Amino acid sequence: MQLIPFEMERMQSTWENQVEYNLSESGVLPFQLKEFLEADELAQLWSIPISYGYTNGSEELRTLIAQQYDQAQAENILVTNGSSEANFLITWALVEPGDEVVFMLPNYMQIWGVAQMFGAQVKSFYLTEVKKRWQIDWEQLESVVNSRTKFIAICNPNNPTGAQLQPAEIKRIQELAARDGCWVIADEVYRGAEFDGPKTTSCWGNYDKxxxxxxxxxxxxxxxxxxxxxxxxxxxxxxxxxxxxxxxISPNVLSDKLACLALQPEKQAKILDRTRKILHQNYALVDNWLQKHSDIFDWIPPVAGAITLIKNRLNITSQEFSDKLRMKKSVLLVPGIQFQMENYFRVGFGGEPAPLKSALDRVSEFIAARKEHGA
Ligand SMILES: Cc1ncc(COP(=O)(O)O)c(C=O)c1O
Known part of the structure; x- marks a missing residue:
């Protein structure tokens, strides 16, 4: 099997700990244990045997996860090592050589790569910018789904745009899948990181595949x-x-316990409230910076997640932009080409505000220097 490199993950693994400012990260400022746990909760960890635990996730954890979805029970849940293992297992289990997989772009490119390595032909459809909103190109989607399609893979809320599908759009995708009897695989790892309003509507519950x-x-x-x-x-x-x-084999047994604590309703509400505050506070900095560069940038503000995709009208490829920024300014961001979106770049803004501001200032310096040299 020929490896198809996962360009973004390879780039991050190589450089994220080498640069002064990492804007390639898509998460929100990680908790420290002392911030996340009360003393009595920490004490609960002391007596846990560091065994394999439940290889499918503990009953307690699977029950708490099921509560995040309408009409789901513990038997509907498999706990994995990150959502990346979940994507991998699904693709491995479903794809046979010769299958077709329909894949939303832009997107986290894991399923795109793994499906091809397992012998599928991947056909894509795009989210496009229509009236200041990222929207599915329905004509394109309808043209690529057929009886050979094993599944339609979507990411909602979307990485890298931070866009969110409406319930009617989810329904339309599921109806299309039902027409040809294929699965819908919805990566919803950004669900819960909405700037405002309720959680994004999950795909779970309306269509049995x-x-x-x-x-x-x-x-x-x-x-x-x-x-x-x-x-x-x-x-x-x-x-x-x-x-x-x-x-x-199994999720880490300590992580299983910590996940149970995180999903308790009261703690979950506190965690998601912290996320929302970070998103608002940090996006204000990004927005301010974008406004200063409105002569060369176009953007649609994200609805969810600490990531945003920006169109760059500087005369430079997205790869060159990213490479030069890293080499000259020690700032890492993700070139749009890694999402098959040339002339765009992704900024992750979930970290501490002061370094975020310094990193954006460095990007501004880089842009000013290029303009000065007439590039
Ligand atoms: C859409 C999406 N899915 C899955 C992952 C993998 O995340 P993890 O394995 O940490 O859950 C990422 C990471 O960036 C992602 O953006």
């Missing part, structure tokens, strides 16, 4: 726990669990 992927890495600011999950019909969960025996 739906699987939802999510986890604690984004809205919950607990990326290092490596807790993700799949919501699927019980028979499919049993099937995916058998695949999971071949990957990581």
């Amino acid at each position: 739906t699987m939802v992927v999510s986890g604690l890495s984004k809205a919950f600011s607990l990326q290092g726990l490596r807790i993700g999950w799949i919501v699927a019909p019980p028979a499919m969960i049993q099937n995916l669990w058998a695949y999971h025996d071949y990957t990581t």
Whole structure:
């Protein structure tokens, strides 16, 4: 099997700890244990045997996760090592050589790469900017779904745009899938990180060939726990669990316990409130910076998540923009080409505000220098 490199993850793994300012991160400022746990909760961890635990996730955790979705029970849940393992297991279990997979772009490119490595042909459809909103190109989507399609993969809320699908749009995707009997795989890892209003409507519950992927890495600011999950019909969960025996066997038993604490309703509300405050505070800095560069940038403000995709009208490829910024200014951001969106770049703004501001100032210096040299 020929490896298709996951360009963004490879770039982040290589550079994120080398640069002074990392704007390539898509999460929100990670919790420290002392900020996240009360003393009595910490004490609960002391007596846990560091065993394999439940390889599909503890009953307690699966029950708490099921409560995040209408009409889901513990038997609908498989706990995984991050939502990335969830995406991998689903793709591995579903794709046979010769299948077609329909994939939303722009997107987190994991399923795109893995599906091809398992022998699928990936056909894409785009979110496009219509009336200041990222919207599905329906004509394109309808033209790529057919009887060979194994699944339609969407990301909602979307990475990298921060856009959110409306319930009617989700329904329309599911109706299209039902027409040809394929699955809908919805990566909802940014659900819960909305700037305002209620949680994004989940795809779960309306169409029986739906699987939802999510986890604690984004809205919950607990990326290092490596807790993700799949919501699927019980028979499919049993099937995916058998695949999971071949990957990581089980989630970390301490992470399982910490995830149970994070999903308690009261603590969950506090965590998501912290996320929302960080999003508002930090996006204000990004917005202020964008306004200063409105002669060269176009953008649609994100609805959810600490990420935004910006169109750049400087005469430079997105790869060159990103490489030169890293080399000259020690700032890492994600070039649009890694989402198949040339002339764009993604900024992650979930970190501490002061370094975010300094990083954006450095990007401004870079832009000023290029303008000065007539580029
Ligand atoms: C849409 C999406 N899915 C999955 C992942 C993987 O995250 P994790 O494995 O930490 O849950 C990411 C990470 O950036 C992502 O953006």
